[in-house]
Amino acid sequence: MALEKVCLTLPTRAGPVSILRDVDLKARSGQSLAIVGPSGSGKTSLLMVMAGLERATSGKVSVAGHDLSGLSEDELALIRGAEIGIVFQSFHLVPTMTALENAALPLEFAGDRDAQNTARALLEEVGLGHRMDHYPAQLSGGEQQRVAIARALSRKPKLVLADEPTGNLDRSTGSTVVDLLFGLQQRRKSTLILVTHDEKLAEACDRIIYMADGRIEREREAALA
Template sequence: MTKPIVVLKNVRLTLTSRAGPVGILRDVDLDAREGQSLAIVGPSGSGKTSLLMVTAGLERATGGKVEVAGHDLSKMGEDDLALMRGAEIGIIFQSFHLVPTMTALENVALPLEFAGEGNAQAAARELLQEVGLSHRMDHFPAQLSGGEQQRVAIARALSRRPKLILADEPTGNLDRRTGGHIVDLLFGLQRRREATLILVTHDEKLAGACDRIIRMADGRIESETGALVS
């Protein structure tokens, strides 16, 4: 039995508004084991992306426990949290979030350079080759198609070989054909690296490719299908 890399216990997230406190996540319990793939699905406003952001430490839970790769996020300061996130978590956003003034190569090398790795450029070249962009390394984001930009974003997210990959609607801005290629690429990389993948999606076909499907409604986990243990 593999061990859990993500453990959420009674996780709550409450945000303030002019109308008063709003419960975004309500007593969520979830674990994800090494090498598993999980899809989080549900209607808009059900808390899917918030759950992903709490898991990444980009949003602080109001209550409960969030543990990632053995780290209790509630006990970590912002600096330590950022260091842990850079080393353990790769995040892929729907809108790519590439630096527009940097080439594909420079975008992928950036996290490695921040981590002080001396071979950042060489490692970035290998990653771009792995995602099929060896011919586009010196192009800027505006010169790349949406699918190519997402490939760069995936290579950047995986540059430090994270144990956990979090993806928020990774095919949401892509056409069906391009999205299919990105899905194949993402799952292939996840399996080869034996990483855990948690993704938010509205695409039932994409969700069906995962080991487990978590359905959310009104800030709670409503149901789960798939194997509990990989």
């Protein structure tokens, strides 16, 4: 994953607002990065640009060898489905689908005939083998996030993006989910980039990126890496 001179400017009633300013960032395969900074510093916007959910106004965004800037919406959707897994703070599970159906969804969209068996194995891996037929409303917050992680990693993406993955969880549950996320990422040798306010979670990554006012101010290797 690589960003080169990435800028993002969004229109508002008061005029254009610069959200990201000349962001340069590279992450190698298998590496984990934490993005930290005050609210409004551009962290989540940066993640959305990496995911192809927000188009950079200028600069280059490369994911798994693909330059996202020149792709159509359909092409972006294909790359996102195959190469990028996204874990949100609010889980975003389909409420009318079971845990198994939610985890299998990306695989079924991709036409994988073995989607159910692959999803079943993933849910076993995240410790939810006994909850496969339960709906999101029947699951705890930690269990819902584990389903979301299984879904995000179901197609073995090269890039995993997580936006405050423990934000809606208590500390103990959040710690369990983090261990699970890092374990899956390391076994699959994916690049993991996460936005967090949790200092302990940030220190568990290989590198910590500090943002302010839409720019990367500095970065360092994490103490626990």
